[in-house]
Structure formats: C-alpha cells, structure tokens
Amino acid sequence: MNHPFDSKPSLAESVGLSTAPMPTRLYTDPTHYEVERERIFRRAWLMVGRVERIPKAGDFFVKDIAVLKSSIIVARSDDGKIRAFHNVCAHRANIVEHRPNGNAKRFVCRYHSWGYSNAGELAHVPDEAGFFNLDKKKCGLTPVAVDVWEGWIFINMQTAPEVSLQAFLGPMADALANIDYPDPDHPIVLRGEFNANWKTVAENFSEAYHIASIHPKTLGTIYTGRDNPFSRPISANLYGPHRSLSLWLNQSNPPSDKAKVMRWLFSSGQTITGTRKEGQTNSIVEHKAVNPTKHENWSSDVNWFFPNWHLQISANQFWTHEFWPTSANTTVWEARFYKPKSTTVRERLQLEHFTSHMTDTMLEDLGNIESMQAGMESGAKSFVVFNETEILCRHGLEQVVKWTAAATAKEALD
Ligand code: FES
Ligand SMILES: [Fe+2]
Structure with missing residues (x-):
C-alpha cells in the first residue's frame, strides 16, 4: 500500500516534529501536572x-x-x-x-x-x-x-482571554468550517474514569497502531487488512496546536459478524467510499477537510483540538471524546456518539447493540491504558518512542511541552 508515511523524509520530519524519544515524566510528574493546569487548562479555549x-x-x-x-x-x-x-x-x-x-x-x-x-x-x-x-x-x-x-x-x-477563540482555533477552524453535522441532538453518552494521565487516555484514541494487537475481533477487520496490516493512516495534517488524521478502511473483506455493528457506525449500512455515492444523503464526506485526500479506502477522521477534545467524523456520522484530568494520573473520559433518534424498535435495538459493542471495545483499551500508566509510574523507562503513525501523539506531547514552557498563550500559539 502506498501512503504518505512511506516517504522520506518522514511526515514528522517534514512538518518539523522531532523524532526523538519523549520523556515519561510528562505523564507522571505531579509538578508537571500543576504547570499544565495553569498554563494549558487555564489559558486554552x-x-x-x-x-x-x-x-x-x-x-x-x-x-x-x-x-x-x-x-x-x-x-x-x-x-x-x-x-x-x-x-x-x-x-x-x-x-x-x-x-x-x-x-x-x-x-x-x-x-x-x-x-x-x-x-x-x-x-x-x-x-x-x-x-x-x-x-x-x-x-x-x-x-x-x-x-x-x-x-x-x-x-x-x-x-x-489573551487570544480569541477564532485565533486559538486558527487554521483548524478554517479547515473544518461549515460542516453540516447530521443529527446533533441525540448523542449516546459513554463516560468513565481511568487511572491514567489525560494524555495517556487521549493518545489511545489518536493512533490506530494498536488496533491489530488489542482489537482484532472488534475493530481489526475494519481498520486492518492484507494491504494494511498495521492500520497505517491515509493522511495527517497539523494545524497550529491542533491536528487531524484520516484512517484507512478495509473495503475488500466482508466484516466479521462481530464487526458488522461497527460498520454501521461508518456507513449507516451503506457502502461508503471517499466520495458520496448514490443513496448517501449527507454531504459530510464531500467537505474538503473530511478525508482530505478523498481516499477510496477511508474510514474516519480524528480531529484532535488542543488540548483535550476529539471530533471524529465518518460518512454520515460524528462523535466526540473529551479527556478531563482529575489528577496527574486519573482522567474522566466522556464520549458522545451522535445518532439519529430511534423511531422503530429495530433501530433502538441497533443502538443498544452498538453501545454494548462500543463498551466491549473500550474495555479492550481500558486495561492497556491503565497498565501503560502503571508501567510509566514504575520509573523503569525514562522515555517512550513513537512510531511514525503515532504522529498525533507526538504532536500533542510537543504542544504540551510548548504550552507549559510559554510565558503567555500568545507565545504558545506563535
Ligand atoms: S445563599 Fe448561597 S451561600 Fe448563602
Ligand atoms: Fe483502541
């Protein structure tokens, strides 16, 4: 499979990101957390x-x-x-x-x-x-x-506020302007508290590298395939302190029974591709910043707004994740899946099925998020290393370093 991550220099290097290991203390040090409170959460929108x-x-x-x-x-x-x-x-x-x-x-x-x-x-x-x-x-x-x-x-x-919301969102707001959000009224809300730093939790939802490993049955047949065994993304974009990633979809194999309900998340039962096809009613897939390369094997986009909010988009659907720190090593995660209101018993059952399936998938993540935090807290490793495809995690962490070092929000945005 050809994708931008095959190119040299790597995408990370071409956009000026470091490729060096990153310190684990950013996820564990209570003193650093106090600085994040003041310099990130009290200054960002x-x-x-x-x-x-x-x-x-x-x-x-x-x-x-x-x-x-x-x-x-x-x-x-x-x-x-x-x-x-x-x-x-x-x-x-x-x-x-x-x-x-x-x-x-x-x-x-x-x-x-x-x-x-x-x-x-x-x-x-x-x-x-x-x-x-x-x-x-x-x-x-x-x-x-x-x-x-x-x-x-x-x-x-x-x-x-030192900077307006518009200035804070900057190029991310320009890129994602005028999206027609389908069914924004009736989200299914999932919420939980994780024993992990807020960045550890946010990063879990920002890379697809772990899908083949921990979600082989629930997500694997959708996001991985013979052509793309490690679920390498289609494209990535950095927008000031914010960032986006487009994820790949396996269109060639019919999904396993277990994965069918997830297909529904992506397609509402329709065949989806990078552009709108007959029968698709929502224009979301045509938006210039949604699947920006209009790749045929597109599943969904992760738009990570600094510091703690994800807006994820697929054909006809969108959902969000919020990551709210409650201490240096605990985080409240809140997800909202925006769905049409059920009008029939069948649709209602589909929703319940979807929710229980999402919960299963989350449990697969949960154990790993918390054990990763435990591993970092042990002090055994002073650094973590990122794969090229974990570019959103790296960019997120670099922005955390930038914002915690900057004297003002204006300076952090420069
Ligand atoms: S009425 Fe609010 S503290 Fe007394
Ligand atoms: Fe996961």
Whole structure:
C-alpha cells in the first residue's frame, strides 16, 4: 500500500516534529501536572458542549471541571444569548446549582436562597435589609468567557482571554468550517474514569497502531487488512496546536459478524467510499477537510483540538471524546456518539447493540491504558518512542511541552 508515511523524509520530519524519544515524566510528574493546569487548562479555549444541549431560553448544563477546581454553569439566557458562569454563590460561596442540567428562570442557592437570573444577575436576597451596603449589581454569578464555533461551545478561564477563540482555533477552524453535522441532538453518552494521565487516555484514541494487537475481533477487520496490516493512516495534517488524521478502511473483506455493528457506525449500512455515492444523503464526506485526500479506502477522521477534545467524523456520522484530568494520573473520559433518534424498535435495538459493542471495545483499551500508566509510574523507562503513525501523539506531547514552557498563550500559539 502506498501512503504518505512511506516517504522520506518522514511526515514528522517534514512538518518539523522531532523524532526523538519523549520523556515519561510528562505523564507522571505531579509538578508537571500543576504547570499544565495553569498554563494549558487555564489559558486554552476548552470545548464544553454543543448548542443543541441548550436550545431554549433557560436551558442550562453544569460542567464540573476538576483540573480547574471549578464548576461552570453554561446557560441560554432569556435574551437567547449563551453565557457561562462560575457556579458559586456571591453570599458565602456555596455551589449554587446542583442539577447536571435543566431549565431555569432562576438559579437558587439552596443554602440561604439567594436567587440569580439565567443571565447571572443577582435577583433575590432574603432579608436584604439585614446586609451592610449590599451592592446587588456587583453580586452576580462570576462570568466565564464563552464563545461558540460551528455549534461547539468553548469556555476560557482567563478573565480577559489573551487570544480569541477564532485565533486559538486558527487554521483548524478554517479547515473544518461549515460542516453540516447530521443529527446533533441525540448523542449516546459513554463516560468513565481511568487511572491514567489525560494524555495517556487521549493518545489511545489518536493512533490506530494498536488496533491489530488489542482489537482484532472488534475493530481489526475494519481498520486492518492484507494491504494494511498495521492500520497505517491515509493522511495527517497539523494545524497550529491542533491536528487531524484520516484512517484507512478495509473495503475488500466482508466484516466479521462481530464487526458488522461497527460498520454501521461508518456507513449507516451503506457502502461508503471517499466520495458520496448514490443513496448517501449527507454531504459530510464531500467537505474538503473530511478525508482530505478523498481516499477510496477511508474510514474516519480524528480531529484532535488542543488540548483535550476529539471530533471524529465518518460518512454520515460524528462523535466526540473529551479527556478531563482529575489528577496527574486519573482522567474522566466522556464520549458522545451522535445518532439519529430511534423511531422503530429495530433501530433502538441497533443502538443498544452498538453501545454494548462500543463498551466491549473500550474495555479492550481500558486495561492497556491503565497498565501503560502503571508501567510509566514504575520509573523503569525514562522515555517512550513513537512510531511514525503515532504522529498525533507526538504532536500533542510537543504542544504540551510548548504550552507549559510559554510565558503567555500568545507565545504558545506563535
Ligand atoms: S451561600 Fe448561597 S445563599 Fe448563602
Ligand atoms: Fe483502541
């Protein structure tokens, strides 16, 4: 099989990436983790959800973000605007909203019942006369910077973000502009906490090199074949701090019974190739940045937005992974598979089958992610080495090094 990774110099070298081993301490050192909290998670724009989660005035969801030691309310206010606030009361700093999502005219702190409008203004104080010079205008919920790109809601924890969301996304936003996301309303959500550093978890979803080895039955017959036994990708692109990879699909063998349900993820039961064929209704495959080489044997794209969000796309489908650190060596992983709402029992059963199959696949990953972390923590190896096809992992790690060394977000983006 011919693909870009056969060429010399390697893709990594041609885009200026190092090919040297990388230090394991980046995954294990609690001191490094503290620097990541401040210099990456407090400075980068972080994707927290899609606009379809809060379509009506008053709709909200709460995002608890351990790495920021913060709980954030993301709400659509009565004026229709999306706002984000710290979920912290101006009275004595209790957490205000304890529901994970809902619709609210008022956010009411349960401790002494201070009430806030869904635009974050302090609206009600019981026994207001008993306070001393209380300036209610200054006692709203503390706002958090928020912006929306193509239906994706991002927050930034800097009080006045150094760089706009547009500047932060840069060439990645340009490349992926105007995608028509099919069925963005009804995701299946899978969530779990891994005993591993957030980068160890994110990297697992960023390379296909491990598929032949640990997923031979669940994914192997789809992503590997005689022509491509190690699931080498079709192409890769680096966009500032962000990155994309297009993965190969085995079109020649009929999938095994176990893998059929995964085919459904890629094709909705249709034969898919690099370009839209008769019967395919969604234009997603024609987008210039989706399968950018329009390769016939294309399965899906991994778009990894720095630092912790994956947007993955296949013909007619998209799904996301979020990797939220909870400590130096624990991570909450949350995946959303966007599917059409079931309208028949058969479709519902298909969805359940798909979900259980995804869970099986995840269990194959889980043991390896956690044992890799354990191996790194043992101190036996000071370095890890990356295959050429693990280019997203390498680029991710190099960006982590860059952002943790940079004095400002602007400098990190240069
Ligand atoms: S701490 Fe919220 S009302 Fe008192
Ligand atoms: Fe995997």
